[in-house]
Amino acid sequence: MKNYIQPGNEIAWTNEDVTDAVAVASGDGVVAGSLFGVANGDIAVGDEGTLSLIGVFELAKVSAQAWTFGQKIYWVAADAEATSTAGSNKLIGVAVEAADNPSATGKVRLSAAFTV
Numbered sequence: 055m056k057n058y059i060q061p062g063n064e065i066a067w068t069n070e071d072v073t074d075a076v077a078v079a080s081g082d083g084v085v086a087g088s089l090f091g092v093a094n095g096d097i098a099v100g101d102e103g104t105l106s107l108i109g110v111f112e113l114a115k116v117s118a119q120a121w122t123f124g125q126k127i128y129w130v131a132a133d134a135e136a137t138s139t140a141g142s143n144k145l146i147g148v149a150v151e152a153a154d155n156p157s158a159t160g161k162v163r164l165s166a167a168f169t170v
Contacts, residue, residue, distance in 0.1 A: 062166070064104050065091065071100040078103070083113055083146070085131045088168040090146045108166040110150055115160040121153035127162045129169070136162055144169035 067086050069078055078084055078097040084105055091105025092113075114135040121127070127136050128143035137143055146164055153160035 063108050064094065064106050065089070066102055067091070067097070067105045068102045069097045069099050075099045081111070083129055083134060083136070085129060085144055085169065090129055090144055090164065090169050092164070106164070108164050110161055110163045112159050112161050114158060115153060117156040117158055119153070120155035121149040121151075121160050123149060123152055125149045127160070136160055 067084065069075060077099055078093045080093055080095045082093045084091050084093055086105065089107065091107045092111050094104040094106055097103030116130070116135055116137045119138050121138055125138055125148060126140070126145060127138060127147050127149055128140055129146045130137050130143050136146065145167070146169065147162045148165070149160055150163045151161040
């Protein structure tokens with residue numbers, strides 16, 4: 055197929071040099087427009103890096119929540135952590151392992167879907 059580009063499991067992303075921009079560390083969650091991905095390496099402000107859109111990742115979570123297997127998980131961009139609370143947060147995937155309350159991290163299978 056002559057118009058095929060790539061599987062789309064990872065995308066190149068530029069950490070734009072705009073007001074309040076911060077460096078992204080390897081493993082950090084990133085909301086990029088309507089996409090959510092996990093940085094494959096450190097991405098300084100103004101640099102390009104790669105975000106994984108699918109896979110299972112251990113992410114920082116709201117400590118005071120318990121998660122169940124298969125539960126929908128959302129991203130709180132302001133706090134850079136995952137949550138089971140929908141609200142205005144972006145849907146990023148599902149929990150693939152129960153997580154205790156309290157606990158600092160949880161395992162999430164990214165959905166690779168748009169977070170709109």
